[in-house]
Amino acid sequence: MDGKSEAIIPPPLPTPTQPQVKAFQCPGCGGALTIRGLEQTESIACGSCGSIIDITDENFRIISTFQSRIKHQTLIPLGSRGKLRGETFEVIGYLRRKINVEGIDYEWSEYLLFNPYKGFRWLSEYNGHWNYIKSTSNTPKPQSSDSLSTVYYLGQPFPHFQTAAAQVSYVLGEFYWRVQVGESSQVSDYISPPLILSRECTEKEVVWSIGEYIEPKTLWEGFQLKTPIPPKIGIAPSQPSPLVAQARGIWKILLIFFLVALFIQALFLLFSANKLVYQDQMAFHLADKEKARVTEVFELTGRPSNVVIKSKATVDNSWIYLNLALINEETGNAYDFGREISYYHGYDGGESWSEGGTSDEAVLSSVPPGRYYLRIEPDAAASSINYSIQVYRDVPSWSFFFMAMGGLAVYPLFYWWRRRTFEYYRWSESDHPMKALSSFVSKADEDD
Known part of the structure; x- marks a missing residue:
């Protein structure tokens, strides 16, 4: 020995013998x-x-x-x-x-x-x-x-x-x-x-x-076969659904779109003025039924945006109809609309019931800036009703966000339908076939 380590080479593994016949x-x-x-x-x-x-x-x-x-x-x-x-x-x-x-x-x-x-x-x-x-x-x-x-x-x-x-x-x-x-x-x-x-x-x-x-x-x-592969017919009991592997990617894309829509909505909320530009308390008297009322002039500033008119009335088992018009003082352009506020309540068979409400809200979209006033023509059956009007400029709306959510919900529903259809045909030849979706619709119609 010279003091140097020697590499130990393991013996070669035995080669598996060919199967005997x-x-x-x-x-x-x-x-x-x-x-x-x-x-x-x-x-x-x-x-x-x-x-x-x-x-x-x-x-x-x-x-x-x-x-x-x-x-x-x-x-x-x-x-x-x-x-x-x-x-x-x-x-x-x-x-x-x-x-x-x-x-x-x-x-x-x-x-x-x-x-x-x-x-x-x-x-x-x-x-x-x-x-x-x-x-x-x-x-x-x-x-x-x-x-x-x-x-x-x-x-x-x-x-x-x-x-x-x-x-x-x-x-x-x-x-x-x-x-x-x-x-x-x-x-x-x-x-x-x-x-x-x-x-x-x-x-x-x-x-x-x-x-x-x-x-x-x-x-x-x-097996290195040269013959053509026979085509698949139907769905096998153990055949994996190709849609299962897509689930993670689908939810990832949906999450991204959800976050984008939420970010856009947050920008709308952040940059919307949501400004109260006019409010007043008024009263309707049956003797003044045919008279129209005109508000003071108020300023709508900024870019073309929405205007929200909120109204409340002291209706109690009664109603009031407000025929309104938002009129531009300079051009005379008018946005005509009508709103009804009605509230009824009572008891029937020992149980209370109610219908309607004491407030209402109207939205006018994309109104240009300028000086405006409201013309109000009230009508009611009661002898006297107090009501109030509030006008807001550039109010943030959630409609875009909810429309985006509705659009996003379409693909998951379509994906669920395709996945369920795949499983429906898989189980159709089993001892436990799935019910077709049409059977649930028919049952719902019968219950109605």
Whole structure:
């Protein structure tokens, strides 16, 4: 040793060996068959004659045979190898299963994948939608002991989607159990997109599996398939809604627009004069019913802006009508308008009621600056009513802000409607279909 440290080079990791395969002839037709799962395979289905062979029997005993009028073409050929989630898997088995709902058969495909180090995985396909499936590491827990309406897996809720009796209708390749055409199990699906939990119950066992929605493009790239990708039909139970990912961006944009509208409104409030330019107390007498009254001249300054005329009257189970005109002293231009103030109250059936009020407000928009006066022609049924008039210049209005808020509310409502429509079509084929929005409208009309 010379006192210098020496780098320790670790030995190279062993290179994983290629999965071994075993070939033999089908005892039914003599066709060549290949076993890829080796010790873990218990049966293999011959695609030529339909024989299902027990691999665990040294004489390769035929368990059963089936005749299929349709020879299904697999989208991913048996023996194909591809990468999923960073692991290499080989397709070793293919089967078709079906359920019957109201006399109609619904079929889907399942592909058995094998990796000697990771074990078995499944790919299921229905109407162009795919799920990547494996056995659960924990048993899901029901929401309550007597109900499976919702189950929890790793703390996440999965509402029940559908329960049906599923039957194997076609098999090809090898499997880790003695599969037979016609074997059935009760399958219950629970969803939390993009995840799906499946509970398969037979006379012998209950098996849980967890699946995740996977885009077909990912599979075609992983298995390097050259065939066209079949189009998707409808909405799959575990298909994630593309609208969910947009929610955060939508609320962010809405918040920005809200803050902008609030800032603009704050500027209106800050720079509006909101100035009282005239006020007076007046009285109406029935004897002076036909007489018009003219106020003193008052000045409206600044830019063209609104004018707010506020009026109050001592009406009590009575009314007064004010025929008003705001007149420019120099040009003679007049803004004519009328306002009624009425207030009634009483008791009916032991309960009090009231209608109307003792005050009113009129808004004239964009009145130019200048010298103005009011002409007032009052009318009432009572013999005498006191009333007051106040005139304000450049009063801040909230109408812009509320119009902006109304406009902003349109898109969230549209977004909610699209998201609900997506979920409506997802759940339409479940055991718990959603009600259409039209049904709520019809019910409201019936209640009216």
